[in-house]
Amino acid sequence: MSVFTTVTAEDLQPFLARYSIGALVELKGIAAGVTNTNYFVTTTHGRYVLTLFETLHAHELPFYVNLLAHLAHHGIAVAAPIANLNDAYIDTLNGKPTLLVTCVPGVVVDTPTAAQCASVGEMLAQMHRAGTSYQGRMHNPRGPQWWADTAALVYDQMAPHDAQLLRDQLALQSRHRFDHLPLGVVHADLFRDNVLMDGDAVGGFIDFYYACNDVLLYDVAITLNDWCVQPDGDIDAARARALLAAYQTVRPFTAEEKAGWPIMLRAAAIRFWTSRLIDFYRPAAGEMTFAKDPGHFQRVLAHHVARSDFWL
Template identity: 55%
Template sequence: MSVFTAVTEDDLARWLGDYAVGRLVSFEGIAAGVQNSNFFVTTTLGRYVLTLFETVARADLPYYLHLTAHLAHHGLPVPAPVADRNNEYLGTLSGRPAALVRRLSGRWLTDPTPAHCTRVGAMLAGLHLAGQSYGRRQPHPRGAQWRAEVAERVLPHVGAEDAELLRTELAWQAQQDFDALPQGVIHADLFRDNVLWDGELIGGVIDFYFAGTDTLLFDLAVTVNDWCTMADGSLDAARSAALLEAYGDERAYTEHERRLWPAALRAAALRFWLSRIEDLHLPRSGEMVQVKDPNEYRRILVARIDGEARLPDRP
């Protein structure tokens, strides 16, 4: 959620005139994340988040906006989009596709406990179940094909050891039968900074702009890799068990998911190692851009290759 495209106060005030949200009071850029331009917006009637989409094709954006509207309708704490006076979610501001969503309460945390992980696991299962009735389909934009393409782009920019690890891991993952696993809507980026906490409750789940149809287990692996990983890249047993048991209580694991859980963890680690390498070596210019350390996810990938992980032994 960096700022790549500037917005002036006058332009924003005029743009908000098409919404029933009152008059602009203040706004500020959000200096976190790496994909879109985001701003906190306060008006005389409420608090919102404005997103200017930098890389997603305009034709793809209704999928994300209607998805969050669908999930909000099912009771999930997601940023419901605000429609303009023509009942449209998507507009144009500063030459970019733009959307306004309600700002959710709470703050993200850096040191989750097993109790936090329990709530996250249950919430993710609820999201996956609610997503089964979402009528629109769109491929996950950071799926296996993207991983292969980005690997080719970044290989000239990494050392020989990293290049060998990338090639070996891509070849190994290509042999895994992920297509036979349960599929559906996935968030695909459920990191700690995309979950807001209002006390001990989840106040909001944000940033759905990597969402799409893919393997549910991959989404779970993305979540576990962030919420349950220690500094050396290994999994914290207590947090991992709490999250996986809570998820399994809501959506039972299949036997094929049990077999491919270690592979899903590796695929999820590779996805974020690749994106961070790309952000570091092939960045886009922006006013406020946060580039995250690729080595964090390299450590996680190596730990998942070397380690043994299992889903909970329950139906």
């Protein structure tokens, strides 16, 4: 979530007239993330989040927006989309496709506890179960081929030792295929800043714009790599065990998933190492943007390479 496209109160007035959510009280940009423009919109009826999509086009949005509506309908803690007076979720503002969603309770937690990790693991498993009845389909655009293509763009800007580590780990991933593992709808970006915690409970999962159909275990690995990570890139075992145990109270892992888990943890680290590398070396222009340290996920990956205990 960042601000690439500026929206003023004057811009917003005719937009809000197409909705039944009251009059504008406050408009505030959200300065976090790297993909879309986001604002908090407070009206006389409540508080909402307005997203302007910077890369996705209107015809690409129904998968994500209908997924949010589907999950909310099934009781998953997500920000539910708000329809305009034409009964459409997707609208337009300042030339960009837009979406209004409810503002879910809670705050972003920088240093989660084991109890909070357990709540996230349980809700993620419930989301995976609820997603089985969702009819939308979306290929993961940032899968293994994207990692390899992206890495090729930045190898010459990396330190030789770092580039060799990435080459070696991509080669290892190419020798493993996980299509035989359980598949479904995944969030694919369930970091701490995409979850609002209401105490120890999940207030809401947010920012579903990397969601797609992929291996469910991959989603668990992405989540654990952020929620259970320590400052040095290693994983806190107590938080990892809490997250995995709570997840499996809802959806136990198969034997094949357990066997693939160590390699999947590396895959999840590679996905975000490569994306941070491209953001770092080729950043997008924006009014309020933050390039995140690509070395962080390099360290996460290195710890997984050396790991022998995987908490299962």
